[in-house]
Amino acid sequence: DAKTTQPTSMDCAEGRAANLPCNHSTISGNEYVYWYRQIHSQGPQYIIHGLKNNETNEMASLIITEDRKSSTLILPHATLRDTAVYYCIVRVAPFYNQGGKLIFGQGTELSVKP
Amino acid sequence: EAQVTQNPRYLITVTGKKLTVTCSQNMNHEYMSWYRQDPGLGLRQIYYSMNVEVTDKGDVPEGYKVSRKEKRNFPLILESPSPNQTSLYFCASSLRLAGVNEQFFGPGTRLTVL
Numbered sequence: 001d002a003k004t005t006q007p008t009s010m011d012c013a014e015g016r017a018a019n020l021p022c023n024h025s026t027i028s029g030n031e032y033v034y035w036y037r038q039i040h041s042q043g044p045q046y047i048i049h050g051l052k053n054n055e056t057n058e059m060a061s062l063i064i065t066e067d068r069k070s071s072t073l074i075l076p077h078a079t080l081r082d083t084a085v086y087y088c089i090v091r092v093a094p095f096y097n098q099g100g101k102l103i104f105g106q107g108t109e110l111s112v113k114p
Numbered sequence: 115e116a117q118v119t120q121n122p123r124y125l126i127t128v129t130g131k132k133l134t135v136t137c138s139q140n141m142n143h144e145y146m147s148w149y150r151q152d153p154g155l156g157l158r159q160i161y162y163s164m165n166v167e168v169t170d171k172g173d174v175p176e177g178y179k180v181s182r183k184e185k186r187n188f189p190l191i192l193e194s195p196s197p198n199q200t201s202l203y204f205c206a207s208s209l210r211l212a213g214v215n216e217q218f219f220g221p222g223t224r225l226t227v228l
Binding site: 034041042045046049099100101102104105106 | 118145149156157159162164170172173202204206208217218219220221222224
């Protein structure tokens with residue numbers, strides 16, 4: 001799986017959009033970009049995933065650059081409950097050769113402040 | 115409500131005393147997995163199961179056993195716990211191994227082995 005690079009930490013004001021970048025310059029054509037988050041010591045929570053098109057769901061939007069070497073997760077109106085560690089994961093599907101495991105890097109610690 | 119449950123949520127035990135951490139999902143998922151999370155090491159996969167009676171080792175299986183006799187349950191067994199198994203444990207499930215299915219995580223079990 002391609003390596004990802006994320007900022008260690010970010011702050012965001014409550015009610016504003018939180019834009020979390022992820023660099024995955026070695027991504028290959030069959031690798032998807034996933035985002036998960038983990039609120040302090042809780043189980044990780046799936047947010048969104050994409051291959052090359054931008055994606056949106058009820059939680060967030062995922063913007064993937066045309067060359068697919070980077071992406072941005074956007075939380076449109078961050079709340080205090082969005083304070084968490086956000087993980088960008090790049091992996092190929094299907095998962096037969098890797099036991100389906102998700103490889104969580106260090107992630108970005110997002111602090112949403114009042 | 116679709117969910118992954120784990121029991122117990124917290125456990126303090128002593129070296130050598132066999133224990134079982136239960137994991138159950140109500141989503142009819144084929145794939146289930148166990149991770150442990152340690153500071154500085156991220157989440158590491160212990161065992162996974164692609165379906166009933168099909169299990170395989172992850173990255174850190176030593177000292178653990180699993181079974182998958184029913185689709186909904188995937189217990190983690192520590193036959194003779196040791197202090198280096200003190201960790202935060204997460205069970206996860208997804209519809210199946212193939213494809214880009216999101217993984218759902220349980221709330222975690224914090225285990226301390228004295």
